Amino acid sequence: MKTTCIFPGIACLMLCCLTFVSRESPSAPAAPLISARQNQAPSSSSRASIESEIRLRADRYLTRKVLTVDYYRIGRRLAFPLGFEKIPKPELPVPGIPDYPWEIWMAWEIEERLNSLGWAAQWFNDGSAALQATRELEAITRWPEFTPNSRLDLCLGHTARTLCQAYKQWNRLSPQTREAIGSALDRLAAQAMPWVETRYGTVRTARDILQSPDPQTQVHNIPFIGLIGVALAANARQSDIAPQLNDKVAALLEALMSLRRQGYSEGVGYDGYLLDFVSCWIQSLPAELQQRVLRQHDFSAFLNESYMPGAPGEIGLVAEIADVEPRQMPFHISAQARLQQLQPDPVRAWYLSQCRIEIMRADALACLRALTESPPTQATAPSGGILDAHYARVLRRGWTPEELAVAVAASNSPAGHVHLDYGSITIGAFGKWVIADPGYQQYMPGDEREFTMGPAAHNAPVLNGKAQQVKSGRIVAQEKGTDDVYKLKLDMTGCYSPMPGVSRISRTIWLCGRNLAVVADEIEGSGIETVAYHWHGDPGAAWRIEEGWALLYTEPSAMLWLGSPTLTISDVNLDRLPGSRGQLSLSTRGKAAPVIWWVFSLSDSRPALEADPDGRRITVSGRRFSP
Numbered sequence: 001m002k003t004t005c006i007f008p009g010i011a012c013l014m015l016c017c018l019t020f021v022s023r024e025s026p027s028a029p030a031a032p033l034i035s036a037r038q039n040q041a042p043s044s045s046s047r048a049s050i051e052s053e054i055r056l057r058a059d060r061y062l063t064r065k066v067l068t069v070d071y072y073r074i075g076r077r078l079a080f081p082l083g084f085e086k087i088p089k090p091e092l093p094v095p096g097i098p099d100y101p102w103e104i105w106m107a108w109e110i111e112e113r114l115n116s117l118g119w120a121a122q123w124f125n126d127g128s129a130a131l132q133a134t135r136e137l138e139a140i141t142r143w144p145e146f147t148p149n150s151r152l153d154l155c156l157g158h159t160a161r162t163l164c165q166a167y168k169q170w171n172r173l174s175p176q177t178r179e180a181i182g183s184a185l186d187r188l189a190a191q192a193m194p195w196v197e198t199r200y201g202t203v204r205t206a207r208d209i210l211q212s213p214d215p216q217t218q219v220h221n222i223p224f225i226g227l228i229g230v231a232l233a234a235n236a237r238q239s240d241i242a243p244q245l246n247d248k249v250a251a252l253l254e255a256l257m258s259l260r261r262q263g264y265s266e267g268v269g270y271d272g273y274l275l276d277f278v279s280c281w282i283q284s285l286p287a288e289l290q291q292r293v294l295r296q297h298d299f300s301a302f303l304n305e306s307y308m309p310g311a312p313g314e315i316g317l318v319a320e321i322a323d324v325e326p327r328q329m330p331f332h333i334s335a336q337a338r339l340q341q342l343q344p345d346p347v348r349a350w351y352l353s354q355c356r357i358e359i360m361r362a363d364a365l366a367c368l369r370a371l372t373e374s375p376p377t378q379a380t381a382p383s384g385g386i387l388d389a390h391y392a393r394v395l396r397r398g399w400t401p402e403e404l405a406v407a408v409a410a411s412n413s414p415a416g417h418v419h420l421d422y423g424s425i426t427i428g429a430f431g432k433w434v435i436a437d438p439g440y441q442q443y444m445p446g447d448e449r450e451f452t453m454g455p456a457a458h459n460a461p462v463l464n465g466k467a468q469q470v471k472s473g474r475i476v477a478q479e480k481g482t483d484d485v486y487k488l489k490l491d492m493t494g495c496y497s498p499m500p501g502v503s504r505i506s507r508t509i510w511l512c513g514r515n516l517a518v519v520a521d522e523i524e525g526s527g528i529e530t531v532a533y534h535w536h537g538d539p540g541a542a543w544r545i546e547e548g549w550a551l552l553y554t555e556p557s558a559m560l561w562l563g564s565p566t567l568t569i570s571d572v573n574l575d576r577l578p579g580s581r582g583q584l585s586l587s588t589r590g591k592a593a594p595v596i597w598w599v600f601s602l603s604d605s606r607p608a609l610e611a612d613p614d615g616r617r618i619t620v621s622g623r624r625f626s627p
Contacts, residue, residue: 045353047372050365051123053357058120058129061113069109072328073443074100083139087148087155096445103148107158110140114162115362121172123369130172137166138177141184151195152226157277160188160229164236164284185233189241192230196245199223204247206254216264216414219256221274227252228277235284249281250293257297265391266415268305269324272332275302276363279338294343301390303339306332307351307382308389313401314431315354320439321392321409321426323417333360337367346380353379354399386478386486391418393478395486395511401430403514404602408488409458412471417441422473423490423507424458427517429602430558432538435459436583451579455532456587460492461521461596462532463502468495476506486511489627501527508627515602518620520595520627528592535562539582545571549606550586561601562586565611565618566593595627 066079074094087103094100114133121130140163147156166173167181200223203209209218231245256264256274265271282293309319316333318326333355340348357365384397391411397403405428409421419441427435438457442448451457455467472494479487489508496502502525510518523531537543537552544551548570549563563569567590577585595616601607607621617626 045355045357045368045372047369049357050369050372054116054119054362054365055124057112057116057362058126061116062128062132067106067109067113069102069106071102071105073440075444075448078102080106083136085139085142086144089148094444097443100443101149101153101155103155104153107155107162110136111158111162112362115165115366118166118170118172119362119366122170133166133170134173134177137163137173138180141180143184146184146188146191147226152192152199152223152230154222154225156188156192157225157227157229160185160233161277161280163188164232167236182237185237186239189230189233189237189239192226192233193241196227196230196248200227200248200252203251206251206258209251209255210258215255215259219252219259219264220415221266221270224252224256224274225277228281231281232284246281246285249278253278253293253297260301260390263411263413264415265305265411265413266417267322267324267391267411268309268318268332268389269326269329270415270417271302271305271390272335273329275299275335276331276338279335279342282342283338290342299339299343302332303336303345303348303351304388305390306336307347307354308387308394309392309407310354310399311428311431311433312396312399312403312405313429314356315351315399316356316359317431317433319392319394319407319426319428319433320437321407321424322411322419322421323439323441325440327359330359330361330364334364334367337364337371340371340377341367344377346378347382349377350379350381385480386488393475393488395488395509395517397484397511397514402602404429404511404517404600406509406511406517407433408490408509410473410475410490412473414471418471419453419458420468420471420495421458421460422468422471422495423460423492425509425519427560427600429560430554430556432540432554432558434538434541434552434554434558434560435562435600436536436538438536438581438583442579447579448581449579451577456534456577456585459533459535460495460507461505461523462534463496463499463505463523463528463592464530465532466496466499468492470495470497472497484513485623499525499527501525506627510625512623516607516620516623517600518618518625519598519600520625521598522595522627523592524594525592530589531567531592531596532587532589533567533596533598534577535586536580536583537585541584543574543584543586545569545574546606550574558602559604561599561603561606563599563601563606563609564588564597565599565609566590566596566615597625 067082068079070077080088090102117129117133120126146159147153163181163185209215228249231249234242234245282290311317318324336348387394393408393410396405407426409424411418426433426437438452441452455462474491476489476491487510492505504524506522508520538554541552541554549561550569552560567588573586573588593615597618599609599620610619
C-alpha cells in the first residue's frame with residue numbers, strides 16, 4: 001500500500017535505481033581494457049557506442065559457464081557455478097582474516113553480470129540474454145538470506161539494488177518472475193529490519209548522529225549502503241516501512257554532508273561508492289522529494305573528487321592517493337552519471353564526455369544512454385589552478401595529455417581509507433600517474449600490506465626511519481604567481497608527532513607551466529639523523545639512471561626526469577620493493593639538510609639545475625625557487 005513519508009511528509013512512491021559493475025570483475029579484468037585503449041581519444045558517449053559496449057559485455061557473459069570473481073585485495077581469483085541458490089562461502093584460508101567477506105566482491109560481479117544481460121535483453125530484444133538473466137534472478141529470489149552476516153552490509157545493499165533494478169526497469173520479465181522478485185524484496189526488507197533497529201534504532205535526526213561520541217562511524221559506507229539497500233527494497237514495494245527507512249537515510253545524508261564540510265572523507269573510491277547508492281536512493285523518491293533533497297545538499301564536492309585528480313588525458317584514472325582503486329572502483333563515475341540525470345550540470349557533462357565508456361560500469365552506461373534521449377546539456381570544461389578535490393589538492397593548468405599535473409594528499413580525515421600520507425604527491429602526464437602511489441591497501445598482513453601501508457608506501461620524508469604517525473597537516477599557503485606558476489605550501493610538522501627534536505617539517509610544491517614541478521622539504525630539528533624518500537613509478541614505466549638523474553619513460557611519449565641537488569641518485573637506489581604489484585621505486589637516504597629539493601621535468605633532456613651554496617635556493621632552467 002502507499003504510505004506517507006515522515007521525511008518530509010510526501011508520499012514515498014518509488015523509482016528504484018540501477019547499478020552494475022564494469023567488466024568481468026571489479027578488478028583485473030578492467031585493467032587490460034584501459035591499457036589496450038589508453039592511447040585513443042576518449043570514447044564517444046553516443047548511443048551507438050554505449051550499446052556496442054553493453055553488447056560486447058553481454059556476449060562475453062553468455063559464453064561463460066562460471067561466475068569469476070577477482071578478490072584482488074587478497075590476491076585470489078575464484079570461479080563459482082552460475083545460479084547458486086545460497087551465497088557461497090569459500091573455505092579457503094585468508095591469513096590474518098579468519099572470516100573474509102567473500103560475498104562483497106561476489107555481489108559486485110553478480111550485479112554487473114545481470115545488468116549487462118538485462119540491458120542487452122531490454123535494448124536489443126535479446127532472448128538468450130533475457131532467459132539467462134531470468135534464471136539467475138530467480139535463483140537469487142530463492143536465497144534463504146540476502147547476506148551471510150546478519151547485519152546491514154554491502155552484500156545486502158547490492159543484492160537489493162540488483163533485484164530492484166530488474167523489478168522496476170526491465171520489461172522482459174514474465175509476471176511470475178516479477179512476482180518472485182517482489183516477494184524476495186519484501187522478505188529482504190523484513191529480514192533486515194531488526195538489523196536496522198540494532199544499528200540505527202536511535203537515529204531520528206542528523207543531530208542525533210552528530211552529537212554521538214564518534215559520528216564518523218555512523219556514516220561509514222558499509223552499514224549506510226546496507227541501509228540504503230533496505231530502503232530501496234521498501235520503496236520499490238511501496239511498503240509501510242518505507243517512510244521510516246527514508247527518514248533514517250535522510251538523517252544520515254544530512255550528517256554526512258555536515259561532516260564533509262569539516263573535512264571528512266574516505267577518498268574518491270569510497271566516497272563515490274557511497275554516493276553511488278545515495279544517488280540511487282534519490283532516484284527512488286518521488287519527483288518533488290527528489291528536488292527537495294537536491295536543493296538541500298550541494299553535491300559539487302563529490303564532482304570535484306571525480307574530475308580534479310584525473311590524469312591528464314585520462315580523466316577516469318584518478319590519482320592513486322589513499323585507498324581509491326581507480327580501475328577496480330569506478331563507482332563515482334556511475335554516481336555522476338546518475339546525478340546528471342537528476343541535476344544536469346555543465347561541468348559534469350564535460351567530465352562524463354571525457355570518461356572512457358570502456359572503464360565505466362554498466363549502470364553508468366545505462367544512465368548515459370538515457371541522457372542521449374534528452375536535450376544535451378552544454379558541456380563546459382573547468383579552469384585549472386590549485387584545485388580543491390576535498391581530500392587532495394591538485395595543481396594543473398589544464399586537462400590535455402601533455403599537461404603536467406601534481407596531485408597532493410591533503411586530508412586529516414579519520415577514515416581508515418585515507419592514509420597517513422599528508423603532502424605525498426603523484427605526478428601525471430599522458431594518461432598516467434608517472435610518479436605514483438600504491439593507491440590501495442592490501443588486507444592480508446605481509447609484504448604487500450607493508451608496501452601499501454608501511455613507511456615506504458608514500459613519498460613524504462621518512463625521518464629516523466619513521467613515517468607519518470598522525471593526521472595533523474595543514475595548508476599554509478597557495479598562490480598563483482606570474483608565468484603560470486602555482487605554489488602550494490603545507491605544514492606537516494604535526495604529522496610526525498611525537499618526535500623529539502623535530503621543530504618544523506614543511507613541503508612546498510610548485511607547478512611551472514606545462515612541464516616542470518619542484519618540491520622543497522624544509523626539515524628543522526636537532527634530533528633528525530636521517531631522511532629517506534621513496535618515489536614509486538607507474539607500474540609500466542621504464543627507468544634509466546643517468547648522471548645523478550632518474551628518467552621514467554611511459555608510453556606513448558612521456559619522459560619525466562627526476563633529480564635532486566641534495567640527495568644522491570644512482571642505480572643502487574632503484575628497486576622493486578617487496579609487495580609491489582609492479583611499481584619500481586627510487587629509494588634514497590641521506591642526512592638532514594635545511595632544504596631537500598626534488599625536481600621533476602617533463603622533457604626530452606635533463607633540465608639545467610643549479611643550487612646555491614647554502615642549499616636554500618635552486619635554479620631550474622632559468623627559474624628561481626626559494627621556499
